[in-house]
Amino acid sequence: MQDIFQELNESQIKAVTTTEGYIRVIAGAGTGKTKALTHRYAYLVNELGISPSNILCITFTNKAAREMKKRIKAMLGEEFDTSFVATLHAFCTRILREEISKLFYPDQFIVLDNIDQKKILEEVYDEMGIKMDTASFKFMIDQIRYYKNLITYVEYLSNPDFDYSTLTSKTPSDEIIFRYIKKQRKYFGLDFFDLINFTIYLFRKYPDVLLKWQKRLCYIMVDEFQDITAKEFKLIRRLSEYNQNLFVVGDPDQNIYEWRGANIGVIVDFEEWLNNPCFENQLQLKAQDIVLSRNYRSTAQILNVANSLIEKNQNRVEKKLYTDTVQGKRVQYLHAKNDKEEIAYITKEMKEHVKNGGKYSDFAVLYRSGHVSRFVEQGFLSENIPYVVYGGVGFYERAEIKDVLSYMRLVNRLDDDLSFKRIINMPRRKIGKIKMEALARYAEEHRVPLYEALRVLCGTDLFKGTKAKEFIAVMENLRRLTETLPVSELLQRILSDTGYELYIRESGDIERLDNVTELIRSVVAQETEFGEPLSLSAFLQNITLMRDSDAEEDKTDCVRIMTIHTSKGLEFDRVFLVGLTEGIFPSARSLEERKRDALEEERRLCFVAVTRAKKQLYLTESEGFGVKGYSKVPSRFLSDIDESLLDCIGEIPDELKAEQRLQIKRFDKTEAEVYKVGDQIRHKVFGEGMIEEVEEKTRTYYIRFVNGVKPINFNYNGLSHLF
Numbered sequence: 001m002q003d004i005f006q007e008l009n010e011s012q013i014k015a016v017t018t019t020e021g022y023i024r025v026i027a028g029a030g031t032g033k034t035k036a037l038t039h040r041y042a043y044l045v046n047e048l049g050i051s052p053s054n055i056l057c058i059t060f061t062n063k064a065a066r067e068m069k070k071r072i073k074a075m076l077g078e079e080f081d082t083s084f085v086a087t088l089h090a091f092c093t094r095i096l097r098e099e100i101s102k103l104f105y106p107d108q109f110i111v112l113d114n115i116d117q118k119k120i121l122e123e124v125y126d127e128m129g130i131k132m133d134t135a136s137f138k139f140m141i142d143q144i145r146y147y148k149n150l151i152t153y154v155e156y157l158s159n160p161d162f163d164y165s166t167l168t169s170k171t172p173s174d175e176i177i178f179r180y181i182k183k184q185r186k187y188f189g190l191d192f193f194d195l196i197n198f199t200i201y202l203f204r205k206y207p208d209v210l211l212k213w214q215k216r217l218c219y220i221m222v223d224e225f226q227d228i229t230a231k232e233f234k235l236i237r238r239l240s241e242y243n244q245n246l247f248v249v250g251d252p253d254q255n256i257y258e259w260r261g262a263n264i265g266v267i268v269d270f271e272e273w274l275n276n277p278c279f280e281n282q283l284q285l286k287a288q289d290i291v292l293s294r295n296y297r298s299t300a301q302i303l304n305v306a307n308s309l310i311e312k313n314q315n316r317v318e319k320k321l322y323t324d325t326v327q328g329k330r331v332q333y334l335h336a337k338n339d340k341e342e343i344a345y346i347t348k349e350m351k352e353h354v355k356n357g358g359k360y361s362d363f364a365v366l367y368r369s370g371h372v373s374r375f376v377e378q379g380f381l382s383e384n385i386p387y388v389v390y391g392g393v394g395f396y397e398r399a400e401i402k403d404v405l406s407y408m409r410l411v412n413r414l415d416d417d418l419s420f421k422r423i424i425n426m427p428r429r430k431i432g433k434i435k436m437e438a439l440a441r442y443a444e445e446h447r448v449p450l451y452e453a454l455r456v457l458c459g460t461d462l463f464k465g466t467k468a469k470e471f472i473a474v475m476e477n478l479r480r481l482t483e484t485l486p487v488s489e490l491l492q493r494i495l496s497d498t499g500y501e502l503y504i505r506e507s508g509d510i511e512r513l514d515n516v517t518e519l520i521r522s523v524v525a526q527e528t529e530f531g532e533p534l535s536l537s538a539f540l541q542n543i544t545l546m547r548d549s550d551a552e553e554d555k556t557d558c559v560r561i562m563t564i565h566t567s568k569g570l571e572f573d574r575v576f577l578v579g580l581t582e583g584i585f586p587s588a589r590s591l592e593e594r595k596r597d598a599l600e601e602e603r604r605l606c607f608v609a610v611t612r613a614k615k616q617l618y619l620t621e622s623e624g625f626g627v628k629g630y631s632k633v634p635s636r637f638l639s640d641i642d643e644s645l646l647d648c649i650g651e652i653p654d655e656l657k658a659e660q661r662l663q664i665k666r667f668d669k670t671e672a673e674v675y676k677v678g679d680q681i682r683h684k685v686f687g688e689g690m691i692e693e694v695e696e697k698t699r700t701y702y703i704r705f706v707n708g709v710k711p712i713n714f715n716y717n718g719l720s721h722l723f
Helices: 010-017 033-046 062-076 088-103 114-128 134-147 153-157 172-186 192-205 207-216 230-240 264-268 270-274 300-310 339-355 370-382 399-412 417-423 433-446 450-457 468-481 487-497 500-507 510-529 536-552 588-610 636-640 654-669
Strands: 022-027 055-059 085-087 219-222 246-250 287-292 331-336 363-367 387-389 559-563 572-577 613-622 646-649 680-683 687-695 700-705 708-713 719-721
Touching: 010 033, 010 287, 022 033, 022 270, 033 055, 033 062, 033 219, 033 246, 055 062, 055 088, 062 085, 085 088, 088 192, 088 207, 088 230, 114 134, 114 172, 134 172, 153 172, 153 192, 192 207, 192 230, 207 230, 219 230, 230 246, 230 270, 264 270, 270 287, 300 331, 300 588, 300 613, 300 636, 331 339, 339 363, 339 370, 339 572, 339 613, 363 370, 370 387, 370 510, 370 559, 399 417, 399 468, 399 487, 399 500, 399 510, 399 536, 417 450, 433 450, 450 468, 468 487, 487 500, 487 510, 487 536, 500 510, 510 536, 572 588, 588 636, 636 654, 680 700
Parallel strands: 022 246, 022 287, 055 085, 055 219, 219 246, 331 613, 331 646, 363 559, 363 572, 387 559, 572 613
Antiparallel strands: 680 687, 680 719, 687 700, 700 708
């Protein structure tokens, strides 16, 4: 073990050798937390003689679990059992395989994936005579997940004699959920939410089972602790109560999943959460703290920028990243006049690097939202720079973009059968397989396109009850409008008149709507680029040529482009963080929904992006028009960074700085009003009430209404003073 210690710094050694009690390790980006975890595991086994069957190491992804197992076996040997190095879902599955018979389930229950869930939902929809499309599937899965936050549903599933007719359905959604749960019980299936919920319920109902597992797990370690949910922490804390050894590692500054349920308060206020009154067994636990601040990834210049940015957050554990490596290049910040100038700078830097012996694969381009990739991809295609969209699909390959382009192609040429087939039921027009086969037969017999076949047959009995006539009328009108409207306005009419924009909005998938909006913006940019009219044919031809050239590129040495969320856990020699525009980053939509909590999470997301860079970091943004028609202004995060740490390229006009201040002020005005105990208020749903308690730590008002006391979040904007 002495040889292993030689690889560790003083703080890492402390983390490895502090084995007893409740320990919180605040591990900054690139500080070697995985090394500390795996070496601690080896230390427990080799130096303390603890059996691996008594050590639980929780990770948050299967990839991380595999990497940790690989490192542990490299130190201990292949013969050691590392099956308790697992995700929390995998560990819960292990428990349930042994114990679930107590809940009247077989130990060979099925773990349901997305395909299984969709099949069950399809059965429910068929029974109820409802047609399900992709949008309604996503919506209902979200509704089922929300319902499953109520742990009581486990009682239905675990009771073979439960009478489902006693569940009252207030809405059609309730009926679907109850039917889904009943079928899930019939198939003995559990989804990912069930795995944790069933384990919690099992331990609550059978204390002897809980004690068995508490005794078995002498040491518990948790990686990426900043991403834990309150429910997951409750389970882990219960498991640790007997031996009282819990070692958690994480970085509050890298919590970027609050919108998905992660609770940053658990790691920031760790000791308070350990002693939360919600736990039946109050132990008055104390926690030790260890901080890992030495960074092994990035240059000092990059870390200084990261520190300067993240220190503006309040909900964090204070630390400063540092490095002992040699100095690197200063961080570059480009303010461009438009996104064409922005991408020109990016491609120029990349080509010069490759010319000097570097590789395109040295670069990554990161952005806040998927639609930002459009101008990056377009620029790379124009300059023949090979790229791959990491963890996603290219902008022009996204389903909604293909749909819209198919509509545009069909308006341009009514004989485009491929486009017709793609969009005829997008949104749904009740033209199914039988009707499409009839159209195909008519088209073949009369040697006409499918559109012409529909135009002829839309008035027949076969198409009665469909929206065929409406579709033909819309398309004919759009054809006439091509003669008078610019392409951008025609595109907007296509979206509205065909019902496609409403279809996207009703799906609730905001990212798809953002992508369509970005397509419109790109059309506007092309219309104004050369100062001469852009025809529909010319626009479609440009898109086709770009996509054709993309298909021919060699992708062995290419730039990786991705969202910042996708980049979490990765590192790259050179990083371009692009689209640093207020409203895009930070996201205006997130700020509207979650106010200051969202702002801090967005800043943490920016911190994650910055700390992906090892040798060189570029920050870029450009002028133009952005969200809700506002002028694009530099992100407030650029102002958070000490100006002396940046090499600035491009002059920001005074009027743009003034507009930036106005846009930030607009957000500040949307902050929820602050109330105090005794205030009489009106809730837009619950009606009149009075505030009985204000909990600053959890940012919650406890308000007594006619139907009882409700916990209301500070950020909720549906409150107003009664007087």
